[in-house]
Amino acid sequence: xxxxxxxxxxxxxxxxxxxxVDRVLHKRGKVSDSALKKVNKxxxxxxxxxxxxxxxxxxxxxxKVCILFPQSxxxxxxxxxxxxxxxxxxNYQAFGIxxxxxxxxxxxxxxxxxxxxxxxxxxxxxxxxAPLFYKEAQEVKKNCLEKEIIISTFNNMIDKNSxxxxxxxxxxxxxxxxxxxxxxxxxSGHMLIVHIDEQVQNATHMxxxxxxxxxxxxxxxxxHYKVSTISINKEQATNYAAHLQQYFNSNSDINxxxxxxxxxxxxxxxxxxxxxxxxIVGYDLVEKNIDYLQQGSxxxxxxxxxxxxxxxxxxxxxxxxLFGKEIPxxxxxxxxxxxxxxxxxxxx
Numbered sequence: 371x372x373x374x375x376x377x378x379x380x381x382x383x384x385x386x387x388x389x390x391v392d393r394v395l396h397k398r399g400k401v402s403d404s405a406l407k408k409v410n411k412x413x414x415x416x417x418x419x420x421x422x423x424x425x426x427x428x429x430x431x432x433x434k435v436c437i438l439f440p441q442s443x444x445x446x447x448x449x450x451x452x453x454x455x456x457x458x459x460x461n462y463q464a465f466g467i468x469x470x471x472x473x474x475x476x477x478x479x480x481x482x483x484x485x486x487x488x489x490x491x492x493x494x495x496x497x498x499x500a501p502l503f504y505k506e507a508q509e510v511k512k513n514c515l516e517k518e519i520i521i522s523t524f525n526n527m528i529d530k531n532s533x534x535x536x537x538x539x540x541x542x543x544x545x546x547x548x549x550x551x552x553x554x555x556x557x558s559g560h561m562l563i564v565h566i567d568e569q570v571q572n573a574t575h576m577x578x579x580x581x582x583x584x585x586x587x588x589x590x591x592x593x594h595y596k597v598s599t600i601s602i603n604k605e606q607a608t609n610y611a612a613h614l615q616q617y618f619n620s621n622s623d624i625n626x627x628x629x630x631x632x633x634x635x636x637x638x639x640x641x642x643x644x645x646x647x648x649x650i651v652g653y654d655l656v657e658k659n660i661d662y663l664q665q666g667s668x669x670x671x672x673x674x675x676x677x678x679x680x681x682x683x684x685x686x687x688x689x690x691x692l693f694g695k696e697i698p699x700x701x702x703x704x705x706x707x708x709x710x711x712x713x714x715x716x717x718x
Contacts, residue, residue: 433468562598
């Protein structure tokens, strides 16, 4: 077993004082060139590695990390993020990591921007956010860079062509997988992509899922599919069924639906109440989706695992601040395909 060397041991081997060794290890105070060479030579010979945990405790410094995500009362998809924050606090609080939670209205770009700017004004060390609005996210990113605040995202990337500091799934690929699943269920027909309660023109995560879905069918040889897209926004939320019925009245040949959000249950409810025989693929293990999955009104769900996204994002930032670990450019999570037979394995 490798010996653990103390500052006293190193000082004796180098023939210098303990104070000199301490100054070399912590890079503070003046040390003569001769003493520096002696200490570094000993450190090299014993293959000395500093203990980052002990160092962080000794520094007695508190790092503030903020997390910003939508209100879970509006969409239960975000509820697991709360327990992720609690776990991070339990794991890292003793080392000097203070986590602050902030929420915004998922229907309001201005709410997102106001909350983000409020966070930035407090000058945290790092910010992890789930940005639903591409345009506003660009402004937040710029402000963080100017204030030298480390920024990471989960569930959606900031830049369309970059996965910089992003934790989540390959959204384009998840769209392709949804297309593959519907292809296996239908073999031909009219596929409908449904965006619910999202400003698609300002939401890269929705755009990437749609692109992936369409690309799959574009590449399929001798394809007998037609693909259409509709968006149901928050102004229409009082009667989702009426808007769906209006579209289905003029497109009676639809037999497969891809819902790009966690509100897949809205289409499933319409499917069941109107005696449709639609094949449906959507996202996430929210309670209402699970109910319709059990009933057979949803065929497959793609689990995006928001808790794991938030937990991993906060862990990356905490370990970077405490121990100097490099933040991964991107952490792409597995794309879990859920059906009525295996969903229980993914519930906590």
